[in-house]
Amino acid sequence: MALGIQAYVVALLWSTLLASRSWAQYLKDNTETSMIKYSIINLNGEQVTLSWNAAQLFSDRNVTMFYRFDEHESKQCPQYILDQGYHTGCHFKTEGEDLYIFIKDTAGKEPLYFDEQKISMFFKPNPPENVTFQWAEDKLTVQCNPPQQPHCFMFELQYKSTLNQEWKSTKGRCCKIEDDGFDPGKCYSFRLRLERLEICNTIAYFSEWGAETHWKNGSSKDSCDMEAESKAIILLTSVMAMILVAFALLMGVCRLERIRRIIMPAIPDPKHIYSDLFRDHNGNFQDWIFKTDNVFVQPKVEYEEEECIIEEQEKEDTQTEKMEAQEKIP
Numbered sequence: 001m002a003l004g005i006q007a008y009v010v011a012l013l014w015s016t017l018l019a020s021r022s023w024a025q026y027l028k029d030n031t032e033t034s035m036i037k038y039s040i041i042n043l044n045g046e047q048v049t050l051s052w053n054a055a056q057l058f059s060d061r062n063v064t065m066f067y068r069f070d071e072h073e074s075k076q077c078p079q080y081i082l083d084q085g086y087h088t089g090c091h092f093k094t095e096g097e098d099l100y101i102f103i104k105d106t107a108g109k110e111p112l113y114f115d116e117q118k119i120s121m122f123f124k125p126n127p128p129e130n131v132t133f134q135w136a137e138d139k140l141t142v143q144c145n146p147p148q149q150p151h152c153f154m155f156e157l158q159y160k161s162t163l164n165q166e167w168k169s170t171k172g173r174c175c176k177i178e179d180d181g182f183d184p185g186k187c188y189s190f191r192l193r194l195e196r197l198e199i200c201n202t203i204a205y206f207s208e209w210g211a212e213t214h215w216k217n218g219s220s221k222d223s224c225d226m227e228a229e230s231k232a233i234i235l236l237t238s239v240m241a242m243i244l245v246a247f248a249l250l251m252g253v254c255r256l257e258r259i260r261r262i263i264m265p266a267i268p269d270p271k272h273i274y275s276d277l278f279r280d281h282n283g284n285f286q287d288w289i290f291k292t293d294n295v296f297v298q299p300k301v302e303y304e305e306e307e308c309i310i311e312e313q314e315k316e317d318t319q320t321e322k323m324e325a326q327e328k329i330p
Contacts, residue, residue, distance in 0.1 A: 040122040041205070042094055048119065050101065051081055051089030062086055064108045069096025069119075076108070094119060121202040125153065125194040127210035128175070133190070135218035139180040142192065150174045152200035156193050158209075161186045162224050171195075187216040187224035 038052035054063070065087065068074040072095065081089030097120060103113040128144035142157055153174035158167045163186065170179050174194065182188065194207045214221040 038089075040099075040117060040119070041124050042119050042122045043124050044126045045094055045120070045123060048092050048094050048099070048122075049081075049089065050092075052103075054083065054086040054088045058086075058112070062106045063112060064104050064106060065090050066102040066104065066108070067092060068100045069094075070098050072096065074100075074102065117202075121200075122205070123152075123196050123201055124205040125196055125207040127207045128155070128192045128194055131192060131210065131213075133213070133215060133220075135184075135215070138182045138184065139178065140182055142177045142179075142190070144175045144192065146175045147194070149200060152197050154195040154197060156195060156206075157190065158192070159188050159190045161188050184217050187214060187221060189214050189224050 037057075038050060041049045043049065050065070050067075062085075065077045065080075066074045067077070067090075075092070077087075077090035077092060079091040080087045081091065097118060099117050099119045101113070101115045101117070102111065104111050125147060130145045132143050134141040134143075142155075144155070147153060151174075154171050155174045155177055156169060156171045157177045157179070158169050160167050161183070170177060172178070189212050191209045191212045193209050196205045198204045214224045216224070
């Protein structure tokens with residue numbers, strides 16, 4: 001009886017061991033692959049991106065993915081990553097610590113792979129937040145808000161100047177960096193990021209670089225782009241030069257017009273003088289002379305000049321007559 005119970009217990013343990021063996025081993029039995037190579041990114045503990053090489057692992061089929069966190073219910077992937085129509089990954093929200101991954105066939109029935117991971121071991125941080133710069137002559141102190149578990153992070157600062165366009169890096173424990181040797185007269189560009197260390201992660205993940213900031217003489221600048229400033233100066237100079245050239249041309253045209261009028265006075269077009277002779281008087285020259293004053297303008301000027309001459313002669317004759325009369329008086 002005791003031997004029978006022992007045999008039953010051994011058989012039960014063996015069957016349990018077979019049933020609980022890794023799904024990775026199950027995959028190996030079918031596809032001769034010990035495990036699926038995939039990547040997991042837990043972005044700031046909020047969003048998970050899981051991806052795999054579909055062309056290499058599942059070249060003859062499309063697959064579906066299910067997942068669950070902790071003791072929650074399983075869910076199918078809400079947003080697949082597609083490559084030429086094949087599922088190569090999935091985006092879903094972070095909802096716990098223990099992540100269980102199920103990869104199945106297209107119908108979602110035949111299991112192809114199973115794995116479980118601690119999602120916190122794939123943490124990728126966001127760029128540093130609330131970054132402050134403090135200047136003391138050539139010394140710079142940079143700080144940011146510390147994330148949770150600051151001992152798991154490194155703080156990296158990169159900078160370059162207008163005269164040296166290669167990025168230089170300096171690192172420090174989160175979340176403060178001090179560096180010196182900066183020239184206050186130069187304009188510097190800075191960018192920062194966080195690194196999740198392997199002591200807290202399966203893989204060391206870097207955050208994306210934060211937005212670049214620009215500083216000169218301890219003051220924030222919009223840009224250190226000398227080319228942009230040069231373009232603005234060139235544009236302003238060009239506009240001023242065009243205005244001056246236009247003004248010079250206008251002055252030149254005015255002077256040329258005055259010189260032309262002095263050298264070559266305007267000659268009236270006779271067709272305009274006699275146009276009404278044929279339009280209003282049907283070519284009747286006598287009628288046209290009688291009704292128009294045009295032909296008498298020049299004779300009037302000549303007549304006035306002659307009258308001036310006659311008046312002077314009359315005065316001279318009168319004076320001569322008076323002198324002769326006085327001589328005759330005894």
